Amino acid sequence: MAQYQHLPIYKLTYDLLIRVMQVTRNFPREYKYTLGQKLKDEIIELVVLIYKANSTKEKAPYIERALEHIQVVQLMIRLSHDMRILPRKHYVDLAEKTDSLARQAQGWLKNSGKSEPERIAG
Numbered sequence: 001m002a003q004y005q006h007l008p009i010y011k012l013t014y015d016l017l018i019r020v021m022q023v024t025r026n027f028p029r030e031y032k033y034t035l036g037q038k039l040k041d042e043i044i045e046l047v048v049l050i051y052k053a054n055s056t057k058e059k060a061p062y063i064e065r066a067l068e069h070i071q072v073v074q075l076m077i078r079l080s081h082d083m084r085i086l087p088r089k090h091y092v093d094l095a096e097k098t099d100s101l102a103r104q105a106q107g108w109l110k111n112s113g114k115s116e117p118e119r120i121a122g
Contacts, residue, residue: 019090027085028085050062060109
């Protein structure tokens with residue numbers, strides 16, 4: 001088992017967190033403490049889930065939850081851009097990072113013995 005700090009998915013998630021921390025500083029006040037904080041909270045939870053997945057034999061449940069958090073992060077980044085809160089250059093950077101995270105998490109899930117996350121009916 002690799003130390004979680006050396007996992008590419010962990011490094012990318014941590015880089016995403018740092019970048020989001022920097023970018024949300026410039027959010028207008030009405031969004032900084034709502035949308036900006038929620039975005040940071042989702043990514044922090046994502047870092048925790050990656051650590052937990054790496055620390056256990058039953059990785060799939062943690063990776064599936066991580067994939068859900070990635071989707072939420074992608075949604076909030078897109079919303080921030082569409083509302084003209086997040087400049088295009090930051091949006092492109094963050095979108096590329098989250099897309100790469102999703103691909104890495106899907107690959108990790110596949111390698112853990114489970115090919116697709118279960119869908120929750122809702």
